Amino acid sequence: MSPPRHIAIIGAGAWGIALAQNFARAGHDVTLWSRSSVDPTTRRLPRLPQVALLPAVNVTNMMPKGADDTLFATPTHALRDVAAASMGDGLVIACCKGLERDSYAFPADILRATCPGRDVAVLSGPNFAGEIAKGLPAAATLAASHLSLAEEIASRLASPRFRLYASDDLTGVQLAGAAKNVIAIAAGIAIGAQLGENARAALMSRGLAEMHRLNRALGGQAKTLSGLSGMGDLILTCTGPSSRNFRFGLALGQNADARALALDETHGIVEGCRTAPLLLKLARRHAIDMPLVETVSKLIAGDMSVAAAKAALMSRPLATE
Numbered sequence: 248m249s250p251p252r253h254i255a256i257i258g259a260g261a262w263g264i265a266l267a268q269n270f271a272r273a274g275h276d277v278t279l280w281s282r283s284s285v286d287p288t289t290r291r292l293p294r295l296p297q298v299a300l301l302p303a304v305n306v307t308n309m310m311p312k313g314a315d316d317t318l319f320a321t322p323t324h325a326l327r328d329v330a331a332a333s334m335g336d337g338l339v340i341a342c343c344k345g346l347e348r349d350s351y352a353f354p355a356d357i358l359r360a361t362c363p364g365r366d367v368a369v370l371s372g373p374n375f376a377g378e379i380a381k382g383l384p385a386a387a388t389l390a391a392s393h394l395s396l397a398e399e400i401a402s403r404l405a406s407p408r409f410r411l412y413a414s415d416d417l418t419g420v421q422l423a424g425a426a427k428n429v430i431a432i433a434a435g436i437a438i439g440a441q442l443g444e445n446a447r448a449a450l451m452s453r454g455l456a457e458m459h460r461l462n463r464a465l466g467g468q469a470k471t472l473s474g475l476s477g478m479g480d481l482i483l484t485c486t487g488p489s490s491r492n493f494r495f496g497l498a499l500g501q502n503a504d505a506r507a508l509a510l511d512e513t514h515g516i517v518e519g520c521r522t523a524p525l526l527l528k529l530a531r532r533h534a535i536d537m538p539l540v541e542t543v544s545k546l547i548a549g550d551m552s553v554a555a556a557k558a559a560l561m562s563r564p565l566a567t568e
């Protein structure tokens with residue numbers, strides 16, 4: 248085991264709380280920052296009153312300073328503001344999955360801009376927060392600009408319950424993390440609209456093909472998409488009923504008022520809703536065809552019905568694999 252570190256987690260939603268539990272259990276000194284005020288007597292967070300944190304987690308609404316490592320677990324759209332307010336000179340790790348509006352920046356690019364001079368890494372993989380919080384076994388990719396840096400970070404943050412695999416492919420890891428949420432919405436729609444398991448598998452495979460095309464254009468490595476942050480997270484999010492992206496798609500496929508649900512962040516962020524139109528624009532900038540992402544964007548915007556989406560995707564010109 249590596250020596251305990253002072254770890255700051257920024258963002259006290261499902262993922263921030265789970266990461267705090269994980270690192271506290273592994274023996275680190277953890278400070279969890281919540282933007283809402285915290286009740287110090289119960290150590291419970293007002294937005295998630297059912298969550299009682301391990302005693303080793305120090306909860307604060309003052310931005311922690313002097314941490315060895317700072318992990319950001321807010322939604323992607325909030326990252327720039329909270330990272331700009333973060334203090335210290337230690338490593339910063341993006342744990343959110345998505346793209347920033349207007350800039351189309353991935354989380355690590357946002358951290359590079361807001362935390363100059365600090366090492367930047369990304370943590371991404373098939374990880375439902377609820378399972379991590381319980382200490383169930385899991386694995387993820389830890390990416391940094393150099394493999395040696397990624398390996399060093401992985402070795403000091405991994406634990407017997409949470410294995411970390413090092414990667415130097417920041418682009419591939421982040422593209423996969425952003426895109427799988429969009430494909431998971433498509434998978435949920437297919438199941439919600441009773442289009443069948445064959446349709447879901449086809450959407451996952453063709454979604455992966457779209458991810459490969461954009462990944463190549465952005466300079467990411469193909470092998471990343473076969474790994475934990477690629478296939479691993481795609482499988483989990485498209486098939487795990489606790490995925491919020493999948494559940495949102497399910498509701499949309501069942502004709503429920505899913506758009507209102509997605510915008511209500513008290514049920515947790517559905518990152519794929521924000522990501523879909525941004526990913527489509529990013530793809531168009533690189534002249535990459537992403538018909539599935541385009542279709543999901545239209546469905547989310549209410550510009551297409553599920554029946555029309557099914558007809559459009561099934562009548563596209565036949566292609567090779």
Ligand SMILES: NC(=O)c1ccc[n+]([C@@H]2O[C@H](COP(=O)([O-])OP(=O)(O)OC[C@H]3O[C@@H](n4cnc5c(N)ncnc54)[C@H](O)[C@@H]3O)[C@@H](O)[C@H]2O)c1
Pocket residue numbers: 258259260261262263282294320321322323324325328329342343344345374375376377512514515516518
């Ligand atoms: N939940 C998971 O299983 C999981 C796993 C891996 C990665 N992620 C990613 O982590 C990120 C966060 O997800 P989550 O599940 O914790 O979401 P969540 O909706 O449960 O929590 C989001 C947290 O961010 C805070 N927040 C929102 N806007 C903010 C702002 N402008 N400034 C400061 N804080 C703000 C909210 O108060 C809340 O505490 C997402 O990008 C998600 O894709 C989630």
Ligand SMILES: O=P(O)(O)OC[C@H](O)CO
Pocket residue numbers: 344372373374375376428431480483484489490491492493516517518
């Ligand atoms: O609940 P979701 O759909 O945001 O997915 C959570 C994680 O990203 C799964 O790895």
